[in-house]
Amino acid sequence: MIDTGKSTPVTGTGLYGTAAIVLVVTVEVDGLVKCYRVHRRRAGLRAALGGLFRREYTEVRAVDGVGFSIAAGQIVGFLGPNGAGKTTTLKCLAGLLHPTAGTVRVLGHTPHQRERDFLRQVSLVMGQRNSLFWDLPALDAFEVNRVIYGIAPARYAAALAELVELLELEPLLTKQIRVLSLGERMRCELAGALLHEPRVLFLDEPTLGLDVTAQAAVRGFLRDYNASRGATVLLTSHYMGDVTALASRVLVIDHGRLRFDGDLSALARAHVTHRIVRLRLARPVPAAALAGYGEVVGTDGPALTLRVPATDTATVAARLLVAFDVVDVAIEDPPIEDVIRAVFAGG
Amino acid sequence: MRRWRRYPRILAICWRAALSTELEYRLNFVANTVLSLFWMCWAAAGAAVYFQFAGDLAGWTYPELLVVIGLFFTVNGLRQALFQPNLQRMGEYVRRGTLDFMLTRPVDAQLLVSLRYLGIHNLLDPVLGLALAGAGLAASGRGVSAASAASFVVMLAAAVLLLYALMLTLMALAVVLVGAQELDQIAFGAVELSRFPVQLYRNPVQSVLTVVPVAFLTTYPAQALLGRLHPVVLLVGPVLSLGCVGLASLAWRRSLRSYTGASA
Amino acid sequence: MGEFVRGYLGLVRASTQVAIAYRGRMVVWFLTGFFPLLLMAVWLTVVAGSGPPRGWTTGDFIGYYAAAAVLWHLSGQHVVWEWDADQRSGDLSVRLMRPMHPFHQYAASDLGHRVVALAMLVPVLAMATLVTPGLQYHLTAVRALAVAAAVLLGYLLSLVMASVFALVGFWTTQTSNLYMLWWGMGSFVSGWVAPLALMPGWLRPAAGVLPFRTTMGFPIEVLTGRLAGTQVWFGFAVGLGWLGVFTVVYLAAWPHAVRRHQAVAG
Numbered sequence: 001m002i003d004t005g006k007s008t009p010v011t012g013t014g015l016y017g018t019a020a021i022v023l024v025v026t027v028e029v030d031g032l033v034k035c036y037r038v039h040r041r042r043a044g045l046r047a048a049l050g051g052l053f054r055r056e057y058t059e060v061r062a063v064d065g066v067g068f069s070i071a072a073g074q075i076v077g078f079l080g081p082n083g084a085g086k087t088t089t090l091k092c093l094a095g096l097l098h099p100t101a102g103t104v105r106v107l108g109h110t111p112h113q114r115e116r117d118f119l120r121q122v123s124l125v126m127g128q129r130n131s132l133f134w135d136l137p138a139l140d141a142f143e144v145n146r147v148i149y150g151i152a153p154a155r156y157a158a159a160l161a162e163l164v165e166l167l168e169l170e171p172l173l174t175k176q177i178r179v180l181s182l183g184e185r186m187r188c189e190l191a192g193a194l195l196h197e198p199r200v201l202f203l204d205e206p207t208l209g210l211d212v213t214a215q216a217a218v219r220g221f222l223r224d225y226n227a228s229r230g231a232t233v234l235l236t237s238h239y240m241g242d243v244t245a246l247a248s249r250v251l252v253i254d255h256g257r258l259r260f261d262g263d264l265s266a267l268a269r270a271h272v273t274h275r276i277v278r279l280r281l282a283r284p285v286p287a288a289a290l291a292g293y294g295e296v297v298g299t300d301g302p303a304l305t306l307r308v309p310a311t312d313t314a315t316v317a318a319r320l321l322v323a324f325d326v327v328d329v330a331i332e333d334p335p336i337e338d339v340i341r342a343v344f345a346g347g
Numbered sequence: 348m349r350r351w352r353r354y355p356r357i358l359a360i361c362w363r364a365a366l367s368t369e370l371e372y373r374l375n376f377v378a379n380t381v382l383s384l385f386w387m388c389w390a391a392a393g394a395a396v397y398f399q400f401a402g403d404l405a406g407w408t409y410p411e412l413l414v415v416i417g418l419f420f421t422v423n424g425l426r427q428a429l430f431q432p433n434l435q436r437m438g439e440y441v442r443r444g445t446l447d448f449m450l451t452r453p454v455d456a457q458l459l460v461s462l463r464y465l466g467i468h469n470l471l472d473p474v475l476g477l478a479l480a481g482a483g484l485a486a487s488g489r490g491v492s493a494a495s496a497a498s499f500v501v502m503l504a505a506a507v508l509l510l511y512a513l514m515l516t517l518m519a520l521a522v523v524l525v526g527a528q529e530l531d532q533i534a535f536g537a538v539e540l541s542r543f544p545v546q547l548y549r550n551p552v553q554s555v556l557t558v559v560p561v562a563f564l565t566t567y568p569a570q571a572l573l574g575r576l577h578p579v580v581l582l583v584g585p586v587l588s589l590g591c592v593g594l595a596s597l598a599w600r601r602s603l604r605s606y607t608g609a610s611a
Numbered sequence: 612m613g614e615f616v617r618g619y620l621g622l623v624r625a626s627t628q629v630a631i632a633y634r635g636r637m638v639v640w641f642l643t644g645f646f647p648l649l650l651m652a653v654w655l656t657v658v659a660g661s662g663p664p665r666g667w668t669t670g671d672f673i674g675y676y677a678a679a680a681v682l683w684h685l686s687g688q689h690v691v692w693e694w695d696a697d698q699r700s701g702d703l704s705v706r707l708m709r710p711m712h713p714f715h716q717y718a719a720s721d722l723g724h725r726v727v728a729l730a731m732l733v734p735v736l737a738m739a740t741l742v743t744p745g746l747q748y749h750l751t752a753v754r755a756l757a758v759a760a761a762v763l764l765g766y767l768l769s770l771v772m773a774s775v776f777a778l779v780g781f782w783t784t785q786t787s788n789l790y791m792l793w794w795g796m797g798s799f800v801s802g803w804v805a806p807l808a809l810m811p812g813w814l815r816p817a818a819g820v821l822p823f824r825t826t827m828g829f830p831i832e833v834l835t836g837r838l839a840g841t842q843v844w845f846g847f848a849v850g851l852g853w854l855g856v857f858t859v860v861y862l863a864a865w866p867h868a869v870r871r872h873q874a875v876a877g
Contacts, residue, residue, distance in 0.1 A: 036875075096704050098873030112873050119710035131705040135629040147621025148711050150614040176632075378788045389795050393804045399811065400664035401657050529639035536643030548652045549659065 026200060026232045027070040027093060031102035034063040034088050034256075062088040064256035065102070070249075072199070073230040075222070077237060077247030077264070085256040086236040087204055093234065094124050094202045106200060120149060123198040125189050127208030132177050132192045139173040142192055149196035156195060163191040166221055183214025190221065194231075203235035207242055219245040240272070240333045275313045276332045277306040282325040293320055302327070307334075358462060365465040379468035383424075387475055390416050390542070405546040411573055412544070413483030417476045418565040418572075419542045422506055424472025426538055430514035432464035434531050437521035446522070446606065461515055484572055495574040498581050502568040505588040509560055512591035513537060519595070519602035541565040560587060618711055619719050626723025637727065644683055650805070651676035664809055670745035671835070675806050677746055678831045681736050684728045685762060686826060687770030688794070690717040694777030695786045703872070714774050714861070721770065748834055757843060761830035764850045769826045771857040778861065781868040797821070802828020808837070822857070825850035 037057050063085045070076050078086040091097040092104055095111030095118065104111055109118035125131075132141040146156045164170055167187040172180060177188060186206065193201065203222075207215040223246055226233050237243060243250055243264060252260035277294065280303050287296045290306060293316050298305035308316045313331060320326060391413060398409045407415070440446040484491065517530045524530075541564040545556045556562050563584055570576040630637065654672045657664055663671075694717060697703040706713045740746045750758075776793065780786035798804050800814060801823035807815055818824050829846045832838050838846065 091704075094708065096707060096873065098870060114707065114869065116710045119708060122708075124705075124708045126705075129701070129705065131708070133625055133629065135632055136625060140625060140628060144621060144625045147618045148709050148716075150618060150710075372784070374783070374785065378785045382788050382791060385792060385795060389798070392799070396805045396810065397653055397657055399809075401661040404653065404660065405656050529636050532639050532643045536645070539643075539646060539649070542649065543653060547656050548649075549656060552652065 025069045026072045028105040030067045032066045033101040035100045036060045061256050066258045075226050075233040075247045076249045077243035078251050080253040084254045086253045090236050122200045123193040124202045125193045127205035134178045137174050138188050145192050145195050159195050183210050200232045274307050275310050278330040279304045280328040362465045366467050383471045410483045410486035414480045415544045415565050415569040417480030420476030421473040422564050423538050428466040428469035432466050437518050498571040502571040502584050505584040506564045508588035512595040515595035516598050519598040522602040522606050622719035623723045626720040630724045630727040647676045647679040673745045681732045687766050688773045690721050691773045691777050691790045698780050758834045761833045765826040768854050775861050778864050778868045781871045797823035822853035
């Protein structure tokens with residue numbers, strides 16, 4: 001009944017003659033494996049000289065048997081520590097990598113064949129990498145994308161106007177891409193990537209290196225865009241915050257394998273039980289004095305790190321600010337490795 | 348006193364790392380060697396074309412011309428190995444603020460910034476160049492005397508110092524202009540002019556190139572090796588190059604002052 | 612098809628903008644691209660010392676090398692460096708995600724720079740012919756057309772040859788080096804090292820049928836009026852033939868190159 005690969009809703013007859021509209025799968029991955037050969041070298045000059053004549057290779061399984069399917073209009077987050085295989089998976093979906101084994105279907109196409117029809121309906125944005133012409137003012141850089149994707153002038157004008165408004169690009173349009181800040185550049189990249197109204201948007205570490213304001217802006221925009229346009233969004237990130245803000249569904253990938261595939265709130269509820277509070281006090285204070293507020297996990301003179309239950313974080317922070325002479329405070333999610341370790345432990 | 352021992356040690360660490368990285372890419376190593384040899388043969392063969400029609404060019408026979416070409420590869424190779432990588436990075440340092448780190452380290456910034464990187468694979472060129480110069484000398488029929496050898500060493504050292512002065516001046520410019528590929532091009536162009544002996548460019552170009560000391564880069568060292576050098580030039584060379592290095596250092600300090608003043 | 616053309620024009624316009632923005636860099640580049648003039652200076656010394664070699668006078672050399680200096684900047688070979696740089700930096704992935712063949716992306720980008728180079732250099736050359744007594748090209752309308760066609764053919768051929776070498780970069784890191792070897796060997800039979808008429812006799816038949824002359828020596832020889840009618844046609848035929856050969860090689864190799872990229876780099 002499910003017509004794999006075609007993403008338009010299909011009206012068909014079910015087993016008993018009943019018509020059924022089926023929301024069809026946009027992305028279908030089955031048994032994806034991707035291996036690389038990597039040359040290993042030890043440090044030192046002698047080893048380097050040795051490497052001139054003899055090389056050791058090891059095979060790395062960047063992705064080791066991953067499978068999932070994604071329906072149209074979902075926002076899906078690929079979460080995992082660095083080097084887990086999420087970017088490799090995403091690149092296989094985008095067609096930049098050819099799978100060693102397994103099948104990948106996106107919008108009814110096999111991505112690595114790079115059919116023009118496929119490329120026209122997708123878009124890729126990579127954190128800290130530019131696809132827009134570096135030396136042109138933003139508006140002209142967008143114009144380049146217009147001609148590359150062959151967007152009709154009327155649709156282009158409408159899409160551009162909408163994106164400029166949503167991403168607040170008005171003051172940036174006449175500035176060269178290379179003089180923009182990282183956050184401004186990412187917003188322009190997003191606009192450039194969406195001018196041709198793709199049905200699938202691939203994002204690789206989109207908030208990497210951005211400050212908090214810029215991160216919030218990017219996340220808010222993606223959420224709104226997905227809600228209004230129904231584009232399928234696939235993003236990789238090692239920031240928990242990206243996924244929390246955006247994705248309803250999370251795929252946790254570690255060591256090339258899929259560790260968790262499901263609802264984000266379930267993951268969060270189950271595993272993000274604590275948050276980290278970092279304090280910098282005016283004067284060093286013995287760790288014992290903070291025992292009542294949370295578990296002290298690190299001290300370094302006037303800098304202290306506490307582990308606080310997630311539900312209590314706000315109240316505890318407020319109490320700390322009152323009770324102590326606090327110079328600086330920061331509240332963070334636990335590192336993703338901790339969450340994922342908890343995921344493994346949980347099963 | 349101890350400071351002077353530190354500099355060679357620091358450079359040694361930097362350059363050892365450069366060698367290590369270079370060996371990592373062994374194919375590059377082989378390829379660059381092949382290419383160095385190729386370009387030298389290319390230059391030698393190209394020069395031979397002229398001698399189909401003349402026994403000598405402005406008083407230079409073919410073997411003597413080879414000496415100049417060999418020295419050109421020596422000087423150019425040094426430029427590519429030592430000065431070009433550092434010049435190219437100047438712009439980056441300024442743009443990314445890395446220059447600040449360099450300025451706050453307890454080492455003379457000029458030394459660190461101007462000599463930090465070493466393009467190992469380009470070091471083959473100076474060696475090959477000297478070999479070609481030697482071959483040209485042998486074929487020219489002029490013997491080697493203690494005097495000519497000594498004056499050659501002096502003039503070659505002067506040439507290297509002049510090159511350093513040029514690069515340092517361009518680095519100073521790079522700080523002020525926030526780095527530019529154009530500057531590397533200028534250095535490249537200046538050195539390219541020394542590919543042939545200046546006598547081959549007739550006046551007025553010849554005079555210009557003697558004053559703008561391109562002639563000191565290859566022509567005069569070659570003449571020294573061939574025993575054809577006017578004694579006055581032997582005196583002028585070192586003085587000129589030391590003077591240029593001094594001027595370049597001044598320019599460098601000036602540019603640093605403007606840099607730190609500006610970012611404050 | 613119309614969309615493709617529009618895409619091309621758009622890219623060319625964009626890269627022209629970039630080239631104009633970097634006109635300072637361009638000027639320096641022109642000023643330092645004087646190597647042909649160096650070679651010319653040596654020839655003039657030969658003329659002064661031993662008389663015109665094979666009848667080439669000072670005026671002949673000035674005419675030849677002035678054109679060579681301009682033509683040097685109208686070559687399509689820069690795409691090799693761009694391809695190479697993009698492969699190293701990973702920006703090639705960005706280009707591969709666009710629904711336009713990377714060859715066209717690089718070609719269109721290069722074309723924009725050439726347009727600016729042309730706009731800057733040709734007037735300079737024209738002015739030079741007015742002020743330099745020895746420099747005359749005696750152009751007729753027909754010959755001017757032939758020159759334009761020859762320059763265009765040379766550009767296209769150098770573009771496709773460079774792109775073919777760029778493909779090698781999918782298998783090895785030595786793209787630039789291999790290309791320089793190719794160019795270096797070709798420079799003896801292209802008219803770069805010396806005008807082909809002045810090269811040793813045994814070299815000239817080979818030079819006549821190899822692709823290198825099409826990019827440098829042939830347009831200059833057409834410009835300076837040294838070729839008879841049949842020789843001009845022959846030159847065009849050779850150039851077009853090689854253009855065909857390299858195009859076929861490129862088209863055949865491209866699917867393998869992409870496959871290789873997808874296996875290794877992404």
